[in-house]
Amino acid sequence: PSRPRPKVILVIGGPGSGKGTQSLKIAERYGFQYVSVGELLRKKMIHNATSNRKWSLIAKIITNGELAPQETTITEIKQKIMKIPEANGIVIDGFPRDVGQALSFEDQICTPDLVVFLACTNHHLKERLQKRAEQQGRPDDNPKAIDRRLTNFKQNTIPLVKYFQERGLIVTLDADRDEEEVFCDISMTLDNKLF
Numbered sequence: 001p002s003r004p005r006p007k008v009i010l011v012i013g014g015p016g017s018g019k020g021t022q023s024l025k026i027a028e029r030y031g032f033q034y035v036s037v038g039e040l041l042r043k044k045m046i047h048n049a050t051s052n053r054k055w056s057l058i059a060k061i062i063t064n065g066e067l068a069p070q071e072t073t074i075t076e077i078k079q080k081i082m083k084i085p086e087a088n089g090i091v092i093d094g095f096p097r098d099v100g101q102a103l104s105f106e107d108q109i110c111t112p113d114l115v116v117f118l119a120c121t122n123h124h125l126k127e128r129l130q131k132r133a134e135q136q137g138r139p140d141d142n143p144k145a146i147d148r149r150l151t152n153f154k155q156n157t158i159p160l161v162k163y164f165q166e167r168g169l170i171v172t173l174d175a176d177r178d179e180e181e182v183f184c185d186i187s188m189t190l191d192n193k194l195f
């Protein structure tokens, strides 16, 4: 008999809500493969921005805190997932960003088994990003791009969350709390819903 398809978990939330932090913990605890869509795009843009017109444009878009084109993003995810040899599950950090991306993912890749929405207040989002900007300096952790990321997130999230809610695929968690508390909720949810 063929192996069951790996479980697919999507982790969404505002910039600084803890998507990366929590997705890595999920990957570690459940032995899932981790895919960060933001990181995929950033790596590709750094590698190709000087030699390729399309990627130099995408580099500008991302550095300004706007969304990369949907088809490019889906193609990158598809390529990345295809390279994963075999896995019990895949946790995708930071995707989808809007309903269009959600539809396209389902159309071209699969229906997710679960979507985790990390709900975090604006105050905490800003505070965490500012702190990280001082420590690491991601190209899009500048004040203007942070504002754009927050605005885009606010515009797109309510419809996106509603879309997944209507299909019974999403769980919303309070991500204002500290890392361990949030992860405790996440693992209880996954244990309940997936296994």
Ligand code: UP5
Residues within 6 Å of the ligand: 013, 014, 015, 016, 017, 018, 019, 020, 021, 022, 037, 038, 039, 041, 061, 062, 063, 065, 066, 067, 068, 069, 073, 093, 094, 095, 096, 097, 128, 129, 131, 132, 140, 149, 175, 176, 177, 178, 179, 180, 182
């Ligand atoms: N931290 C985390 N959890 C904490 C907690 N509970 N309490 C206190 N501190 C906590 O966390 C952020 C910071 O907060 C860290 O310093 C952490 O230690 C601390 P992190 O886990 O990094 O949060 P995350 O949600 O991953 O924040 P990130 O900044 O990565 O979110 P973004 O959504 O902005 O970034 P992403 O990489 O997903 O996307 C970047 C860009 O890529 C987008 O703006 C867009 O231009 C592009 N993109 C697309 O175009 N399409 C896509 O589909 C995806 C990305």
Ligand code: MG
Residues within 6 Å of the ligand: 019, 020, 021, 038, 093, 094
């Ligand atoms: Mg992240």
